[in-house]
Amino acid sequence: MNDLLDRLRELLLDTGYTIDGVRERLGDVAATALSREETVPALRATGQGDPLGTLIRLWWLGAPVEARGAPAGLPLEELAAAGLVTVEGGRVASTVHLQPWETGGYLVSDRKVRPGDPALRPDHVVGAGGASANLAQLASRRPVGRALDLGTGCGVQVLHLNGRAEEITATDVNPRALELARLSWALSGITGVEARRGSMFDPVEGERFDLVVSNPPFVISPAGRFTYRESGLSADDFCRDLVRRAPGHLAPGGTCHLLANWLHVDGEDWRDRVGGWLAGTGCDGWAVQRDVQDPAEYVELWLRDAAEQGTPRYRELYDDWLGWFESENVTGIGFGWITLHDSGSLDPVVRVEEYGLPVELPVGGYVDEVLGAITTAHRLTDAQLLGARLAVAEGVLEERTGPPGAEDPARIVLRQTGGLRRSTRVGTVEAALAGVCDGDYPLAPLLDAIAELIGEDPDDLRAKAPAVLRPLIAEGFFHISTG
């Protein structure tokens, strides 16, 4: 089998069946239409019978092709024997979705369902998509020893971990997922992945990892109909349990990144709900709500995802789901990132925030710094802060706005040009500090100088400054210079 997959990979690469090759061939219009699940423009762009067009039709669009139009060297008989295609009456049809991925490898999953297709099988293995890319972008880029991908599906996170982790373990409750994931890894030339079947952390009982990533079955519904997205546990309990159990599988200094959904329940602040999951884990935690949907939007999204719009059961499924949300007093469903870090501190910190704006990618390139800033701000005493040499972070800009001709600005904003690209409104003291803090001098004498300039009592300013500066440190506008 591995020999077949090696030859297939060579042929896919030689034919230009790569992310860039497909993108170029489809063009913007067909690619955008595909993101709306409309295949007609893509079928038109690939109907010339040439090798690349034929491969895109067969494996990306899931359309049957003429066997005689298949690229020379495509081992159809062997692929049919391996169950990857069927050949009948001179026509070849794929049994799987085989897509190039941004890491340069390939992913094998079940065929995408589109409106009008037969219903999904309950053990459907979903292909990589936006959420997969989201988690891959979030995960720390730090090289690690042992990494775990929990709920590997088609194996996409392993493609991202490969080369960064010395050992990779991937788990899934669905045996079919592991079967297809193994194909993905072999086709991507990745060897040595330890694949284990089982639920949640059961397959790695008693083991610890330096990095844990999971794009879990986070969808919240009244019935666990599809393993690829629903755990079968009630409400958002699966994500809660993942958060609570993850620290028990982190090695000292280890990090865990999860995608999650959480409920907004009438009368409860969602921050308390998610913060409650993180509190008591013994880890530093950072949860970010990237989006929130109302119950109807959410139900529509996931019924569409399983191509159930337009089916006879659509209204009934929609109604049941919405009715269940109502009975649980659900007002919305949050989507976001959760990161846990086992820093070994006896005083762990949890930050829960809403932040939906575009960020610099990959977040994994600076996520360790984000966590570091949150913990530094939390752990510094006022006295330590006043004695510390503060530096304004690289790329922070100051924006001053106000009525034309006014002597003083009405509003001063500090804006990050990189990283999370946060912006925050500040007062004159913080703005003045941003202008002079280059890490050379401790904070206290700088505050004294500013107090003199603006005519304020230096002792008052020293007393007030830590409370104002701590959030700016936590959010990465200032950092403590160690140089």
Ligand SMILES: C[S@@+](CC[C@H](N)C(=O)[O-])C[C@H]1O[C@@H](n2cnc3c(N)ncnc32)[C@H](O)[C@@H]1O
């Ligand atoms: C949303 S898919 C994620 C697939 C892939 N890791 C990605 O990033 O695209 C969730 C995966 O979790 C698996 N899963 C569902 N229930 C699980 C459980 N109780 N324990 C472990 N994995 C589970 C599903 O089979 C599915 O492959």
